[in-house]
Amino acid sequence: MAPTPADLRALTRARDLMDRRYVEPLDVPAIAASVHMSAGHFHRSFREAFGETPYAYLMTRRIERAMMLLRTGTSVTDACFAVGCTSLGSFSSSFTRLVGATPSAYRAAAEAGDHDWLKALPGCVAKTVSRPMRSQPAVRPPGPA
Template sequence: MTPEDLANLEHLRRARDLIDREYARPLDVPTMARHALMSSGHFSRQFRAAYGETPYSYLMTRRIERAMALLRAGMSVTDACMTVGCTSLGSFSSRFTELVGETPSAYRGREHSAIAAMPACMAKLSTRPSRAGSPSSRIGEAGDPAAA
């Protein structure tokens, strides 16, 4: 890895840290790109190359991940949606269903006591949202090498 590549990764990490820290704020790609000291287009391409998803997709995944924790704690779907920075309940529900595989209401109504009993590192891994069909969404499935 060249020194330029390392510098780019450092700048991308700044933007990713911004997303992780300020996910509930209105964030757009130009704002994230400014934190990475890059143009919007270059930032989007570099972010996708480094992290495997677009900056907006990463932001929405973080929001859904936080919303899952709020829903497990009993918060209403609408309140969770607004708390994590989403302004459209319909878009939030669609993205939640896409990433989690069930509606926010169904997720909220399901039993979550097993997650509370897990070590935090395992709970974080097992509750991390991922697109259906991606390798990380199949961890633990029968026939999956990670299940053995």
């Protein structure tokens, strides 16, 4: 059965909470309870609504924040811990899988000015357009590849 608008509104509320508290470890039962859903129902309906499991969504959010930190000169290690990841190895492999470049290569490209086009956008727009997507590589600036 398709989720009702009220279900989707509750799932959006839960996703906003995850967006705000991305640094904290993910507590799916607590988030599900905050919108009055069982953990299992929350997990299934979240994936149906947003195309990712809650945990995958959290990692996408963390990598998106890490990309922002790397663009502004934060070191790879500091960016990893600042977004709530506790293992540099798994952070780097998640980052590389999502972004298509290692964290250090992404940071070096930012230093070389490859991401300067994002500076022309308001932060909330830059956040949306630079967010990596699981189905395709992260957005590239306009122009030849």
